[in-house]
Amino acid sequence: MNDGMTISVKGITKTFAGVKALDNVSLDIIAGKVHGLIGANGAGKSTLVKILAGVYQPDSGEISINGEIVSITDPRVASSLGLSFIHQELHLVQHFNVVENLTLGLPKKTKGGLIDWAATAKQLEHVLKIVGFTKSPFVQVMDLSVAEQWLIEIAKAVYQDAKFIAMDEPTAALSQSEVEILFSIVRDLTAHGIGIIYVSHRLDEVIDLCDEITVFKDGLKIMHEETKNLTKEEIITSIAGRKVETMDVFDYTFQNTDVLLRVTDLYDEKKVKGVSFELKKGEVLGLTGLVGSGRTETVMAIFGANRIKKGSLELSGRQYAPKSPGDAVNAGIVIVPEERRVEGLITNQTLNFNINLPTLHILRISKLFPLLSMLKSDKIAQEAISKLQIKSNGVNTQVLNLSGGNQQKVVIGKWLKRRPKLIIMDEPTQGVDVGARFEIYKLIRIMAKEEGTSFLIVSSDIEELPGLCDRVIVMSEGKIAGELSGTQIVKESILRLCYSSQD
């Protein structure tokens, strides 16, 4: 069945700027099995994968394949050893077609000295069949869906005769049915003797798919066990390092009737097709639906980032027509965007810089003169770090060096001093580790209750909606499919509304 190939990692340590990303980690990856790596962001699992991929060099320790010590000095060496890597961001050349991507850097079939694309494409037929890719191989990658691009990445690995394929967060942007397809491909690959390294935050999937699971925390390997011997509770406990309180069934007696935001018949240029709802003061309103249902577009229109074609908005009873995000912010509406690195953070700057950005005026040394006090800015950044428990190397840490969860806390934290009326959050816990997730949920509930801040939370994670929101609105095809309050907020009901059509 499999040639029993094994990658052994022994005593690997990797330090970045004095912090141990990996601390004396040893484990084995066996061909023909799916090995899941889980742990908080920054726990070490991505670092290990990057070391196997030749992107980083370990400070100490050794890697051996089938007993022979190897030195993976760069990605090409990794590739020649049969190790293939599919990163979360998908390293395909968007402007190239499938054939060009699959044969990138490899010899192609030629005729008379020129590339014969037809013949080259023919060579790829069998790998494309293995992954179930049915479109023409001459389609440009950028015209493919994320799921199809994943198929191409896997096909590429298979084409290069990979013995091991590492996948990083493959299902983050996939629908339920696409995930099933991916899983069946993975099972197929392992049946053919390929070893899979599966890195993901989604515990249910990892438990479903992986034969064995290794849990990382703070650079250490804290657990390795065959999946059949583990329960989800045990995994969560070991990731968080403490007994994690599940969301308290809080009391659904949200009484406030003051309407903060009234949305009437909202239409935007493309995706939003007549949305109406009310958001009360201090309410946590979830907005969900399938990818493409218009949730992000709706909140972007409310935030003044997208143009409103038709319809009206009312804030605290008064007409509200934002022409830019600046208008929204001045009106007391702020946003925690979907992609924190692209939309939420000034990535080449420090924690201090990012936290203080929306409230620079309070840093003035004297009200009349626009000179800023560096001491004040440090102090405010420090306050944010304590209030949100942001783990960092101090106020002057580069935000890029923070883990996903801590970055998200910076994005949220920068708005706190403005005391916003409404905080819009778009996928607030995407790519955020379990510990930070619960801290963010707690923050939301406390702010809603004690300060009367309203929240409008776009989320694809139906696990988190029931314990977090007072009400959930489900969108489908640009319109509202339904609304659930309090105890009605149950996964099955949400899904049913998500999939309902709007005919």
Next chain:
Amino acid sequence: MNGSLTNQETKRKAFRFVGNYGTIIGLLIMIIVFSVLSPNAFPTVSNLLNVLNNAALSAIIAGGLTAVVIVGDFDMSIAYMASFAGVLVCGLMVKQGLPVWLAIILTILTGALIGLFNGLVVTKLNVVSVIATIGSGSLIYGLNYAYTNGSPVLTGIPKEFNQITLVRIFGKIPVDIIYMLVIVAVLWVILNRTELGQRIKAVGGNATASRLAGINVDKIKIIAYIIAGSCAAVTGILLASVMGSGTSSAGDAYLMTSFAAVYVGSATLKDGEFHIIGTLIGVLITTIGFNGLAILGISSYAQYLFQGFIILGAVALSSVSRRYAKK
């Protein structure tokens, strides 16, 4: 065990050090070499003042450019602006008979307006900044020659105008150096200690995130261009004062030297981040270099070779070191 540095760590720190301080080390080496080769002419107080005097004008225009580069754009029109400013200020005094102070103010205002124009074309018309400013540079060039019909403004310039750059503090220090220090200090304060400066850095770092944080990205970019245009005008005015005339192409060479200074500056003390102090050091490196070579009697064409080496060398050194510092 946790705090001890491994071999790799030390190597990385060394590379980062070279990356950040390499250009300063280069500067020191250059000073030492020139001092050894021309011991009587180079390392003297009067030569130092001479160098600073030459550096002063470059520093002002390069400083203004730094604001635009920090915000994430380019301004290829600054040199033509400086030339035009020189011609305009002289013309206003001679042809229109305006008093010196008024001519100066109007010229700086023109620089600001051109900056505003640049900013509007880049933000509202969405033209890529390189192209937009090459275009506006061409317009300015045309305006320049239209205003003078190509002939320099040579006579009739009031003595007070020349006085502006002839004053010597304590009898020795050329006042240009003071102008430079003041303007560079003001630019430093704006970029590092004011809300505007933070917003300029934010927009340059991530315009999308800045917009979603409520910053008016267009406004900030326009202000950066206004700063660059105004500084270019100031340099043009001072240059005209020094030369005693308004020549149409007087400031053209500043384009290359300003960009060289800004980029060498980004490789100095910082990891590829543009900043005023770096630009100032970049200006000093090129000025000292030219000065040393001139003292040695090397032809002025060789100075272009030198400038090229400086830019390539400094930036290459910095980016190679940064890459090795990451491994």
